[in-house]
Amino acid sequence: MHTNESLTGFTRYFALVVGGAFMLAGIAGFIPFFTPHAPPGAPHLLVDANYGLLLGLFPVNLIHNLFHLGVGVTGILAFRSYASALQFSRFLGVALGILTLMGLIPSLNTGFGLWPLYGHDIWLHGLEAVIGIYLGFFAGQKSQVRVEKAV
Numbered sequence: 443m444h445t446n447e448s449l450t451g452f453t454r455y456f457a458l459v460v461g462g463a464f465m466l467a468g469i470a471g472f473i474p475f476f477t478p479h480a481p482p483g484a485p486h487l488l489v490d491a492n493y494g495l496l497l498g499l500f501p502v503n504l505i506h507n508l509f510h511l512g513v514g515v516t517g518i519l520a521f522r523s524y525a526s527a528l529q530f531s532r533f534l535g536v537a538l539g540i541l542t543l544m545g546l547i548p549s550l551n552t553g554f555g556l557w558p559l560y561g562h563d564i565w566l567h568g569l570e571a572v573i574g575i576y577l578g579f580f581a582g583q584k585s586q587v588r589v590e591k592a593v
Contacts, residue, residue: 450524453577457527460534460570461517468510471502480558488555500566501558509557528578535574542568 470476477494480501487493491504502510513534520530544550545559545567553559559567 449581453531453581454521454524454527456573456577457517457530458521460574461514461520461530463514464510464517465514467496467500467502468507468512468514471496471507471510477502485552485558485560486555487552487558489557493558495561499562501561501563503557505553506557530578531574532578533574535571535576535578538567538571539575542571 471494472492474494477492477496478498480493480495484493484501487503489503489505492507493503494501496502517530517534520526541553541559542564544553545564551558551560
């Protein structure tokens with residue numbers, strides 16, 4: 443059973459760790475050593491700049507890398523307060539949930555030709571979405587109910 447303080451800390455550190463991971467992914471996406479070219483059978487993209495597989499697994503391109511950098515900066519800044527971390531978790535959960543669903547639909551798995559949303563991106567972003575939705579929408583409600591019952 444989590445106390446309100448431990449949930450607050452966990453949500454803040456979730457924003458920091460996810461922000462740091464997204465920041466690193468965004469930077470690594472621009473470094474050819476970490477992002478070999480996409481294989482010949484990979485889906486065609488309208489924006490093929492920096493199109494490759496991050497760590498040989500996760501399809502990325504210029505827009506995807508910029509998204510990772512933006513989420514990374516936002517997550518690191520959201521660490522400053524619980525309210526910011528809560529909003530970050532909500533945003534992350536909803537945004538990545540939408541992108542995960544798009545990745546599951548063959549006609550949308552290239553984000554309208556703008557960025558790759560297929561392969562290992564689907565399960566990773568889906569997992570991050572579930573955690574973000576839980577922390578952003580449900581975990582705080584349980585904690586708030588416990589505090590109200592105690593009073």
